[in-house]
Amino acid sequence: MPLNILGTALFEGTDQIPYYSTIRAVAPYAAVAGAIKYWSRGPSNTWERKLHGKVYLVTGATSQSMGTSVVLQMAQLGAQLIILTREIDQWSTEWCEDLRDRTGNELIFMEKCDLADLWDVRKFATSWLDNSPPRRLDGIICMSGEMQPWGIPRLSVPKRRSSHDGLELQMATNFIGVFHLINLLQPSFKAQPPDRDVRIILTTCWLQVMGDINLDDPLWQDVKFDSSFKFFCSSKLQLGLCMMELQRRLLQEMQKGKTQDGVQRTGLNVSVTMVQPGTMRSPSLRRVISNGSIIVLIVLYCVILYPILWLFTKSGNRGAQSILYALMTPxxxxxNLKDDKVKYISDCSIVKFSRKEFDDEELQRKLFDTTEKKIFELEKQMAIKRKSAKTSGGKGKEAGKNQKKKKKKVTKSS
Incomplete structure (x- = not known):
């Protein structure tokens, strides 16, 4: 077909080509749109390695967007996946079975671990560590995230949603829960053999540059909720800073040990990487644009804005490319490491952090220590509440049994 068109243009002139004037008028706009789309979709991951026998913990895999694309390719490459999910119900079970069928990989499992619940995180981490010899772990990929509607100025005020522990939900999910999980799993990372390449990969967002740091109250328990946007940006920023300190602590602790041959360990086999996948047409973006309204979602997102969003944003599969790059790049x-600092990956390449706080080691150390301390204090408070609730519930049951016994005695005597 193209040869016929070219032949007609050469020997008979362009006037003989059907709809040539229309094509000529539309072609420049189509070329510009194609160039924009090619730029906005981002590069592809060109590295690939077999993952047979490797074990990974994954969060945020059931998003039906970026997370699902990542685990789909990992499963196809033979990785054993332990997917952490908020709830294990019929939907998640069927989703897991479907993933096994699509990839032919039966080594895909689901474990309950709600990152917005500190007790749930501790229970999972404790069960993972309570094993002798230590379990194999080749990495953890944290892609879970929470983004609440920002509110329409002068029309609506964003509502504060709270976690099980009373924390703001975005701060609890994006920062505190992830920090708690990885901090508790440190013994597992240190227990891996020195020749095992262990990668801790966490997703962030370019909006972290607009975040704030609260050294005195890193859990933001006493901060007035006036903007969900501020809480989201700050949760991503504080997570990145704490991971910088975590990398240093892992190296220092592991360098104290020796291999079976008595050789000093370097600790460089465990790496922490922050990945910025880019702006995607994700559930979070839909929630923000629609302000939590189904009608606005249908009209504004699906009808009015979708052509523009398709042109300038990534799909979930394209956003997954940077995470796969971080997982597979040599x-x-x-x-091949040139230094022992946390790497920041965007568009399948290593780039520099944009905030000066990422060079402030003292700030990172204080933030890490304070966060760890505040989480421990909050855990104790919640444990006391659970115990008192359990005690009061037990007393209520005993009182109910006593009342039933009294009624039986009354009926017998009558």
Missing amino acids: ELEEI
Whole structure:
């Protein structure tokens, strides 16, 4: 077909080509749109390695967007996946079975671990560590995230949603729960053999540059809720800063040990990486644009804005490329590392952090220590509440039994 068109244009002139004037008028706009889309979709991950026998913990896999694309390719490459999910119900069970069928990989499992519940996180981490010899772990990929509607100025005020522990939901899910999980799993990372490439990969967002740091109250328990946008940005920023300190602590602790041959360990086989996947047409973006309204979602997102969003944003599969790059690139292997700092990956390449706080080690240390301390204090408070609730519930049951016994005695005597 193209040869016929070219032949007609050469020998008979362009006037003989059907709809040539229309094509000529539309072609420049189509070329510009194609160039924009090619730029906005971002690069693809060109690295690939077999993952047979490797074990990974994954959060945020059931998003039906970026997270699902990542685990789909990991499963196809033979990885054993332990997917952490908020609830294990009929939907999640069927989703897991479907993933096994699509990839032919039966080594896909689901474990309950709600990152917005500190007790749930501790229960999972404790069960994971309570094993001898230590379980194999080749990495953890944290892609879970929470983004609440920002509110329409002068029309609506964003509502504060709270976690099980009374924390703001975005702060609890994006920062505190992830920090708690990885901090508790430190013994598992340290227990891996020195020749095992262990990668801790966490997703962030470019909006972190607009976040604030609260050294005195890193859980933001006493901060007035006036903007969900501020809480989201700050949760991503504080997570990145704490991970910088975590990398240093892992290295220091692991360098104290030795291999079976008595050789000093370097600790460089465990790497922490922050990944910025880009702006995607994700459930979070839909929630923000629609302000939580189904009608606004249908009219504004699906009808009015979708052509523009399609042109300038990534799909979930394209956003997954940077995470797959962080998982597979040989640049993060111990033999190729040029320094021991946390790497920041965007568009399948290592870039620099944009905030000066990422160079302030003292700030990162204080934030890490305070966050760890505040989480421990909050855990104790919640444990006391659970115990008192359990005690009062037990007393209520005993009182109910006593009342039933009294009624039986009355009926017998009558």
